[in-house]
Amino acid sequence: MSELLTVAQMREAEALAMREKRASGRELMERAGAGVVEAICGHWPDLVPGAPHAVVLCGPGNNGGDGFVVARLLAQRGWQVEVFFMGDAERLSADARAMHDEWSALGPVKHIDDTGTGERPDLLVDAVFGIGLSRPIPAEVPAAVAAVRSRRGGGALKLVAVDCPSGFDVDRGQYLAGPVTSAEDLGEWMTPDLCVTFHRPKPGHMLSEGAGAVLKVVDIGIGTPFSTDPAALVATPKAPDALRLISPDTQGTGGWYNHVTGLRAARHKYERGHVLVLAGGVGQGGAARMAARAALRVGAGLVSIGVPQAAIAEHAAQLNAIMLRVVIEGHDLRHMLEDERLRCIVLGPGLGMRRAAMLVPAALSVRRACVLDADALTAFADHPARLFEMLHDRAILTPHDGEFRRLFPDITQAMPETGRIEAARAAAARAGCTVLLKGAATVIARPDGCASIHSALRERAVPWLGTAGAGDVLAGLIAGLLATSEPEALDVLGAAELGTWLHVEAARTFGPGLIAEDLPEMLPQLFRRMGV
Numbered sequence: 182m183s184e185l186l187t188v189a190q191m192r193e194a195e196a197l198a199m200r201e202k203r204a205s206g207r208e209l210m211e212r213a214g215a216g217v218v219e220a221i222c223g224h225w226p227d228l229v230p231g232a233p234h235a236v237v238l239c240g241p242g243n244n245g246g247d248g249f250v251v252a253r254l255l256a257q258r259g260w261q262v263e264v265f266f267m268g269d270a271e272r273l274s275a276d277a278r279a280m281h282d283e284w285s286a287l288g289p290v291k292h293i294d295d296t297g298t299g300e301r302p303d304l305l306v307d308a309v310f311g312i313g314l315s316r317p318i319p320a321e322v323p324a325a326v327a328a329v330r331s332r333r334g335g336g337a338l339k340l341v342a343v344d345c346p347s348g349f350d351v352d353r354g355q356y357l358a359g360p361v362t363s364a365e366d367l368g369e370w371m372t373p374d375l376c377v378t379f380h381r382p383k384p385g386h387m388l389s390e391g392a393g394a395v396l397k398v399v400d401i402g403i404g405t406p407f408s409t410d411p412a413a414l415v416a417t418p419k420a421p422d423a424l425r426l427i428s429p430d431t432q433g434t435g436g437w438y439n440h441v442t443g444l445r446a447a448r449h450k451y452e453r454g455h456v457l458v459l460a461g462g463v464g465q466g467g468a469a470r471m472a473a474r475a476a477l478r479v480g481a482g483l484v485s486i487g488v489p490q491a492a493i494a495e496h497a498a499q500l501n502a503i504m505l506r507v508v509i510e511g512h513d514l515r516h517m518l519e520d521e522r523l524r525c526i527v528l529g530p531g532l533g534m535r536r537a538a539m540l541v542p543a544a545l546s547v548r549r550a551c552v553l554d555a556d557a558l559t560a561f562a563d564h565p566a567r568l569f570e571m572l573h574d575r576a577i578l579t580p581h582d583g584e585f586r587r588l589f590p591d592i593t594q595a596m597p598e599t600g601r602i603e604a605a606r607a608a609a610a611r612a613g614c615t616v617l618l619k620g621a622a623t624v625i626a627r628p629d630g631c632a633s634i635h636s637a638l639r640e641r642a643v644p645w646l647g648t649a650g651a652g653d654v655l656a657g658l659i660a661g662l663l664a665t666s667e668p669e670a671l672d673v674l675g676a677a678e679l680g681t682w683l684h685v686e687a688a689r690t691f692g693p694g695l696i697a698e699d700l701p702e703m704l705p706q707l708f709r710r711m712g713v
């Protein structure tokens with residue numbers, strides 16, 4: 182399965198596994214600790230032969246329990262290990278106490294305030310707080326990490342977080358700033374080199390690199406192991422309130438593409454769908470042309486650009502397979518949409534406010550797949566409710582943060598509290614259509630709460646995708662994928678997930694130096710690699 186679990190869902194999964202006697206709490210803790218040690222030794226193989234020195238910070242809960250397991254297993258592998266404990270052994274859970282006692286048979290449990298003295302450490306394991314964090318962390322924790330770091334002298338101290346960095350809210354993907362004045366300060370001392378979590382990633386792991394530069398998910402035997410296989414994504418039901426991760430391995434994604442588009446069965450271009458991209462006035466046509474080219478490349482059978490009469494020459498000089506239609510007023514568009522072979526409409530890229538205000542109502546007057554981006558969103562910033570009352574469930578909004586803020590000011594204001602995922606869900610519920618909130622961690626949400634995250638972080642980071650026109654191309658990719666579906670088989674979320682992934686994968690394939698026009702041109706080689 183490729184779904185993410187919130188803290189509450191993780192606790193349910195653990196409790197169910199224990200209720201069904203698939204594992205005891207102690208076995209889960211032992212497996213968790215063993216998984217952390219495997220990940221450490223796998224991540225730093227050259228550390229192991231030299232009897233490295235590890236400092237393990239254990240907290241008052243079961244995260245601390247995991248830490249005691251890690252300490253024992255590292256010591257049994259010949260590491261020098263020091264354990265510092267913040268808590269009261271008498272108040273530990275039975276499982277954590279048992280692990281505390283097993284470690285105690287090998288070495289002392291020191292107080293976390295004493296971390297300033299000792300040998301030069303190679304690695305620090307943060308097992309102070311995990312998913313049980315309920316409030317900002319006490320000052321002793323950052324102080325302890327700083328003290329251990331100061332013992333290091335030169336060279337970087339390797340930081341490992343058990344389940345998540347202490348102080349990090351794994352549902353929202355942000356630090357709970359506490360004694361340290363800002364998340365930046367927290368992030369500075371605790372952006373781990375390696376974070377090892379269990380059973381499933383949590384949303385925060387995929388929303389922010391603050392959770393760790395490298396993320397490992399360890400199976401501890403409480404259910405179907407986490408998988409980034411594309412077939413797992415296809416198999417994961419789009420249930421209300423489900424949270425899906427769209428960061429599959431490229432290998433085997435051809436099946437995913439064919440599942441979303443059904444193009445293997447398409448016989449002629451009309452079966453592959455016709456996309457209409459509405460363009461702005463003279464000299465404003467580039468964005469629409471990029472969206473149109475992306476739609477055609479990704480799989481649509483036909484693509485037309487709807488332009489004002491005066492802009493015909495500008496477009497005609499630059500287009501071949503993409504057709505041109507004159508669309509002046511809303512009634513021109515309504516007339517065109519009587520042709521049901523026009524399966525998807527794109528409004529926004531370079532459209533201009535005036536044309537957007539005029540054409541969006543016409544486009545939404547029929548329940549046709551529709552991608553609204555850029556000007557089609559900003560044109561309604563002063564009266565979002567007017568847009569929401571026209572929207573339907575075959576539309577998708579693709580705002581970046583600024584456009585999102587203009588359409589959903591109150592939801593944006595609440596975002597530090599609710600987190601990005603709940604914000605996107607609230608927006609989708611209000612708009613009555615799918616909302617794709619763009620970012621390095623793009624969140625896509627449906628009105629029923631089903632949501633997906635595409636995490637272009639860590640090894641999937643593509644900073645060079647921040648280039649003019651990239652958003653226009655994304656709108657075209659999603660539109661092209663939507664057009665390949667028969668209206669009654671439309672899966673807006675599924676098309677948006679694949680479009681988002683292709684957008685980043687094309688950028689990863691091209692690499693630095695990318696400009697938006699390059700993106701559609703990367704698709705053929707990407708499709709070959711995917712096995713489309």
Ligand SMILES: NC(=O)C1=CN([C@@H]2O[C@H](COP(=O)(O)OP(=O)(O)OC[C@H]3O[C@@H](n4cnc5c(N)ncnc54)[C@H](OP(=O)(O)O)[C@@H]3O)[C@@H](O)[C@H]2O)[C@H](O)CC1
Pocket residue numbers: 195205206207209210213240241242243244245247309310311312313314315316317318319343344379401
């Ligand atoms: N069988 C299992 O459940 C497994 C759990 N795993 C590991 O366990 C943690 C979750 O353990 P939990 O005990 O629920 O929570 P934590 O260890 O993260 O810490 C919570 C304890 O710390 C106290 N707390 C919380 N916030 C603060 C704070 N800011 N300052 C001080 N103390 C704090 C809290 O006390 P309360 O006062 O809030 O009640 C708890 O005592 C999970 O992350 C895994 O690492 C295993 O890995 C798998 C099996």
Ligand SMILES: [K+]
Pocket residue numbers: 244307308309310311342343344345346347
């Ligand atoms: K931790």
